[in-house]
Amino acid sequence: MDDLLAEFIAETREMLEASGGEIVAWEADPADRARLDTIFRFVHTVKGNCGFFDFPRLAALSHAAEDALADCRAGRREPDPALVSAVLAIIDRIAAMVDAVEAGEEFPEGGDEALIAALDDVAEAGADCAEVAEAPLHAPASALLERGEDAASPATRRTDAATAQRTIRLPVELLDRVMSGVSDMVLARNDLAHRLRQAGNQPTIDGPFERLTAILSDVRDAITRMRMQRIETLFGALPRLVRDLSAELGKQVMVDLDGGDVELDREMIETIRDPLTHLIRNAIDHGIEAPSTRLAAGKREIGLISIAARQSGNTIAIVIRDDGRGLDEDRIAAKALATGLVTPADRVAMSRDKLVNLIFEPGFSTAETVSNVSGRGVGLDVVRQNLEKVGGSIKVASVPGEGTQFTLQIPLTLSIIAGLTVEIAGQRFAIPQGYVEEIVQATPAALELTRMGEAALITFRGNRIPCLMLAEVLGLETREARRELTLVLLRLASGDLFALVVERIHSHGDLVVKPLAPAVMKSGLYAGSTLLDDGQPVLLLDITNIAALHNLVSDGRTRVVRPLDEEAAGPAQAAPRAMLFTDFAGRRMAVRLELVQRIETASASAIDRSAARPRLVIDGQILPLVGLPDTPPATDKLRLLRLGDGLCEVLQAVRAVEDAVELTEALVPVPEDPLIEAMTLVAGQPVALIDAHELFARHGEPPLAAPGARPRCALPDNEWARTILAPLVASAGYDIVAGDSADPQVVTILSEDLYEAAKLLGRVPAGPVIRLRDHPGDSARSETIYRYDRESLLAALAAVRTARLAGGQRS
Amino acid sequence: MSELLVIIQIAGRRCALSAHDVKSVIEIGAITPVPRAPDFITGIAALRSQTLTVIDCRRALGLATGEAPTDDRAVVVASGGHAYALMVDAIEDITTATGAPGQVPGGFGPEWSRAARGMIETITGPALLVDLAALIAGPDAARGEIEVAA
Numbered sequence: 001m002d003d004l005l006a007e008f009i010a011e012t013r014e015m016l017e018a019s020g021g022e023i024v025a026w027e028a029d030p031a032d033r034a035r036l037d038t039i040f041r042f043v044h045t046v047k048g049n050c051g052f053f054d055f056p057r058l059a060a061l062s063h064a065a066e067d068a069l070a071d072c073r074a075g076r077r078e079p080d081p082a083l084v085s086a087v088l089a090i091i092d093r094i095a096a097m098v099d100a101v102e103a104g105e106e107f108p109e110g111g112d113e114a115l116i117a118a119l120d121d122v123a124e125a126g127a128d129c130a131e132v133a134e135a136p137l138h139a140p141a142s143a144l145l146e147r148g149e150d151a152a153s154p155a156t157r158r159t160d161a162a163t164a165q166r167t168i169r170l171p172v173e174l175l176d177r178v179m180s181g182v183s184d185m186v187l188a189r190n191d192l193a194h195r196l197r198q199a200g201n202q203p204t205i206d207g208p209f210e211r212l213t214a215i216l217s218d219v220r221d222a223i224t225r226m227r228m229q230r231i232e233t234l235f236g237a238l239p240r241l242v243r244d245l246s247a248e249l250g251k252q253v254m255v256d257l258d259g260g261d262v263e264l265d266r267e268m269i270e271t272i273r274d275p276l277t278h279l280i281r282n283a284i285d286h287g288i289e290a291p292s293t294r295l296a297a298g299k300r301e302i303g304l305i306s307i308a309a310r311q312s313g314n315t316i317a318i319v320i321r322d323d324g325r326g327l328d329e330d331r332i333a334a335k336a337l338a339t340g341l342v343t344p345a346d347r348v349a350m351s352r353d354k355l356v357n358l359i360f361e362p363g364f365s366t367a368e369t370v371s372n373v374s375g376r377g378v379g380l381d382v383v384r385q386n387l388e389k390v391g392g393s394i395k396v397a398s399v400p401g402e403g404t405q406f407t408l409q410i411p412l413t414l415s416i417i418a419g420l421t422v423e424i425a426g427q428r429f430a431i432p433q434g435y436v437e438e439i440v441q442a443t444p445a446a447l448e449l450t451r452m453g454e455a456a457l458i459t460f461r462g463n464r465i466p467c468l469m470l471a472e473v474l475g476l477e478t479r480e481a482r483r484e485l486t487l488v489l490l491r492l493a494s495g496d497l498f499a500l501v502v503e504r505i506h507s508h509g510d511l512v513v514k515p516l517a518p519a520v521m522k523s524g525l526y527a528g529s530t531l532l533d534d535g536q537p538v539l540l541l542d543i544t545n546i547a548a549l550h551n552l553v554s555d556g557r558t559r560v561v562r563p564l565d566e567e568a569a570g571p572a573q574a575a576p577r578a579m580l581f582t583d584f585a586g587r588r589m590a591v592r593l594e595l596v597q598r599i600e601t602a603s604a605s606a607i608d609r610s611a612a613r614p615r616l617v618i619d620g621q622i623l624p625l626v627g628l629p630d631t632p633p634a635t636d637k638l639r640l641l642r643l644g645d646g647l648c649e650v651l652q653a654v655r656a657v658e659d660a661v662e663l664t665e666a667l668v669p670v671p672e673d674p675l676i677e678a679m680t681l682v683a684g685q686p687v688a689l690i691d692a693h694e695l696f697a698r699h700g701e702p703p704l705a706a707p708g709a710r711p712r713c714a715l716p717d718n719e720w721a722r723t724i725l726a727p728l729v730a731s732a733g734y735d736i737v738a739g740d741s742a743d744p745q746v747v748t749i750l751s752e753d754l755y756e757a758a759k760l761l762g763r764v765p766a767g768p769v770i771r772l773r774d775h776p777g778d779s780a781r782s783e784t785i786y787r788y789d790r791e792s793l794l795a796a797l798a799a800v801r802t803a804r805l806a807g808g809q810r811s
Numbered sequence: 812m813s814e815l816l817v818i819i820q821i822a823g824r825r826c827a828l829s830a831h832d833v834k835s836v837i838e839i840g841a842i843t844p845v846p847r848a849p850d851f852i853t854g855i856a857a858l859r860s861q862t863l864t865v866i867d868c869r870r871a872l873g874l875a876t877g878e879a880p881t882d883d884r885a886v887v888v889a890s891g892g893h894a895y896a897l898m899v900d901a902i903e904d905i906t907t908a909t910g911a912p913g914q915v916p917g918g919f920g921p922e923w924s925r926a927a928r929g930m931i932e933t934i935t936g937p938a939l940l941v942d943l944a945a946l947i948a949g950p951d952a953a954r955g956e957i958e959v960a961a
Contacts, residue, residue, distance in 0.1 A: 180861070183859075184859045187859060427843070427844065427846075474846035474847055475846055475847050476846055514861070514862045515892075515893070516855075516862070516864070516893075517852075517864035517893040517895065517947075518891070518893070519848065519849060519852055519864070519947070519948070519949060520845055520848050520852060520855070520864060522849075523845070523847045523848050525846070525847055526845070529855055529862045531857050531862070535857050536841060536843065536857065537843050537855045537856060537857045537862050538843060539843070539845060539855070
C-alpha cells in the first residue's frame with residue numbers, strides 16, 4: 001500500500017510538472033482545444049487514481065474540475081479566463097494536498113466547497129467572478145503556512161519527505177547500457193570460470209574469483225530489478241478497486257488474477273495501468289449484470305472478472321475477461337451508423353467480431369448514463385491510442401450473454417523471463433515458463449497417442465489434448481522413434497491446453513530475451529532469442545503463434561464458461577505420480593508430483609544458515625530448506641525441488657532429479673520413519689516416498705511475500721491509522737483490510753475508547769484485538785499499548801500471528 | 812566525397828559497404844540454425860551479449876552458393892535496430908571513395924541491381940556499393956515487389 005501511495009504521489013507530481021506549461025498556455029488562450037484536453041486528462045487521471053485510495057476530498061475536487069472541463073469539451077460551455085482561474089485554483093489545491101499526503105499530515109479542513117462553487121459561479125456570473133476564484137487560490141497556501149508555524153516549516157517538511165524517499169528517475173537507455181554491460185561481464189566471467197577449471201585448482205585465484213562471482217550476481221540482480229517489475233505491483237491494487245467499484249454499483253464481482261509473476265518494464269507497467277483500470281471499470285459498470293439479472297439468466301450471482309498475464313517472448317498478453325452480458329451488437333451498430341463510422345451497407349456485410357471492435361474508434365461510447373465510475377470522454381479510443389503508442393494492440397471478443405474478453409498485447413523491447421530449454425534434433429529451444437503447465441514423460445501407449453489425420457491427440461488425466469511434434473512444427477528431422485515421449489503441456493493465455501513433443505528437457509533458468517531480426521520473425525515461430533550460460537544463442541519459441549498456426553486457439557471463453565468442470569477434472573483416476581530423485585545421502589526418494597511446484601537451481605552460497613534451520617531466498621521469498629548434507633556440497637550449484645501444499649512452501653535439496661514416474665507398485669507403509677510415507681518399487685528398485693504431511697508439519701511456513709496467505713488486520717477508520725499506523729502494520733507482514741468484525745481471522749486494532757464503546761454495544765470483533773491508548777503513561781495497564789510504542793505493537797502483532805500459524809497447523 | 816568504405820567480395824565480385832554501417836569484423840563462432848527461416852539466413856550467433864542474425868550474402872542476392880568457401884570472418888552491420896553478421900567470400904580492406912555512386916551502362920544484372928546503390932570509384936579501383944537494407948531483406952523481398960508491379 002505504501003508503495004502504491006508513493007507512486008501515486010510521484011505520478012501526480014510528475015503530471016503536474018508536465019502539465020505546468022500546458023496550464024499556463026491554456027490560461028493565455030482558453031479556446032485552445034489541445035491544452036484543454038491535456039488538463040482534462042490530468043484531472044481525470046487524478047480522479048481515477050483516487051479510486052485506489054481513500055481521498056474523498058481529492059476525488060471531489062478533481063471530479064468537479066472534470067465536470068466543468070467536460071462541459072467545455074462538449075461545447076456546452078465556453079471556457080473563459082474566470083473558469084481557467086477556478087480550474088487552476090483546484091489544480092493548485094490538488095498539488096498542496098498531495099504534498100500533505102506525502103508528508104503524512106492532514107490537510108487543513110474546509111475551503112474545497114468554495115473552490116468547487118467557484119467553478120459553477122463563473123458559469124453564471126461571468127468575468128467579474130475572477131475574484132471569487134482568486135481568494136481561495138491563495139487560501140490553501142496561507143492555511144498551510146499557519147499550520148507550518150506550529151509544527152515544522154513547510155520547507156523543512158518537504159526536505160524530510162525527499163530524504164525519506166530517495167528515488168531518482170533515469171533514462172531507460174542508460175539502464176539498457178548498464179544492463180548489457182553487466183550481461184557481457186557475466187559472459188566474460190563464465191569464460192574465465194571455464195579456463196580456471198581447465199587450469200585446475202589455484203587457491204590464490206579461486207578465492208577472489210568466487211568473490212567476483214558473488215558480486216557480479218548481486219549486481220546483475222540489482223540491475224535487473226531496476227528495470228523490471230512484477231506485474232503484481234499493478235495487480236495488487238485491482239482487488240480493492242474491484243471491491244470498491246462493485247460495492248458502489250451494487251454488484252457482486254469476484255476477481256481472479258493469474259500470471260502476477262510476469263515481469264515487465266516499469267515503464268510498460270505505467271503505460272498499461274490506466275488502460276487496465278479503465279477496462280475493469282467498464283467491465284463492472286457495463287459488463288457484469290446486477291445480481292438479480294444474473295440469477296434470472298441462470299448464472300452465478302457473483303460475476304467473475306479474470307485477468308491473466310502471459311509472456312511470449314517479445315510480447316505480453318493480458319486478457320481481461322468478464323462473464324457479464326456481453327457487448328450489445330445492435331447498439332454498437334446503431335451508434336456506429338449514427339456517428340457515420342459505417343454505412344448501412346457496411347453494417348450488413350460486417351461480422352460481429354469486426355463490429356464489436358468498432359468500440360475502439362474515436363468518439364464511441366454506448367454508455368447511456370454517465371456515472372462516476374466509467375467516466376466519459378476518455379474512452380476506449382484513448383485506451384487503444386495509449387497502447388498503440390508503445391507498439392501494443394487491443395482487441396475485443398464477446399458472446400452475448402456469456403461475456404466479453406479484451407486482449408491486450410504489449411511488446412517488450414527487453415525482458416527477463418523464466419524459461420525452459422528443450423532439445424529436438426540436436427538443437428535447443430527455449431519455452432517461456434509461464435506457459436508450461438506440466439512436463440510429462442511416458443510411453444506413447446500410456447498416453448494413448450493417436451493420429452487423427454494430420455493431427456495428433458494424447459489422453460492425459462482423462463482429457464484428450466491436442467499434441468504437436470516440435471520436430472514437425474520446425475521441419476526438423478528427428479532420429480529414430482523413442483521408447484518414451486517427453487511432453488511439455490502448455491497452457492495459453494486463452495486457457496487452451498496443448499502438448500508439445502520434444503526430445504529432451506534441459507534446464508530452467510532466467511533468460512534475457514532479445515529481439516530477432518524481422519526476416520526471422522516472419523516465420524512466426526519465434527518470439528526472440530536468448531543466450532545460454534555457455535554463450536550459445538537459442539531461439540525462444542512463440543507458443544501462442546505456433547498454437548494459432550495449428551488452429552489450437554479457441555476464442556478463449558472455455559475457461560470462463562466452465563471453470564468448475566476444469567476443477568472437477570483435476571483429480572486423476574490414474575496411479576499416483578511422483579518425482580524421483582536422489583538425495584545427498586545417496587538414497588533414491590520420491591515425492592508426490594502434485595507437491596512439486598518447480599525444479600529450482602540455486603547457488604550454495606545463497607543458503608542462509610544463521611537460524612537453526614537453513615533457509616534460501618527464491619523469487620523474493622524466504623523458504624525453509626531441507627535435505628542438505630551435513631558438510632557443504634562440493635558443487636556450487638544446488639538442485640532444489642520446490643514443494644508446496646498450497647499455502648506453505650519447502651525446498652528439498654537433492655543431489656539429482658531423475659524423472660517423473662507413475663507409482664504403479666504397492667505402497668508399503670514405513671511406521672518406523674515418520675518422514676517416509678511408504679516404500680515402493682519403481683522399475684524394480686526400492687524408492688522411499690516422502691511423507692508430505694510430516695514434512696510440512698515440521699518445516700512448512702507460509703512464505704511471507706505470498707499475497708492472500710498474509711494475515712489480515714483491520715485498522716480504525718481515521719487519518720492517523722491510515723497514514724501512520726498502516727505502514728507499520730503492513731511492514732509487520734499484514735494486509736490491511738476494511739473493518740470486518742465478524743471474521744475471526746482478522747486482527748483488529750482499536751483505540752481504547754472505541755473498544756470500550758464496542759464492548760458496551762456488544763460488538764467486540766470476533767478476531768484478536770489490539771488496543772491502543774493515546775498517552776504513554778500508565779503502562780501498568782498492560783492490556784493496552786501506547787500508540788507510538790513501536791516495539792510493543794510489533795510484538796503484539798507477531799504474537800497474534802504466531803498463534804494463528806499454530807492454529808492453522810493444528811487444523 | 813571521401814566516404815570510408817569497407818571492401819568485401821561477394822560471389823567473386825568486389826563490393827563496398829559504407830564504413831558507417833559496419834560495426835566490426837568478427838571471427839564467427841558457432842551458428843545456431845533457425846528452422847523454417849528463409850535460406851539466406853544461416854542462423855543466429857552471439858557477439859558478447861548481443862544476438863546477430865547471420866546472413867549468407869550470396870543467397871541474399873539470390874545467387875547460387877557455389878563451391879567457393881566463405882571467409883571465416885564476418886562483417887557486423889546494423890540495420891533497422893538489429894545487428895547482422897554478413898558472410899562474404901573475403902573481407903579485403905578499408906578504403907576511401909573518390910566519387911559519388913553512379914550507374915554503369917547496361918546495369919548490374921537483375922540480382923545485383925536490387926541490392927546495388929551504384930558503382931563507386933575508390934582509390935583501389937571501382938566497386939559495387941551495396942544497399943544494405945535491400946541485401947538484408949533477401950531475394951524474396953524483390954520478388955514481392957515485382958509481383959506488385961506486374
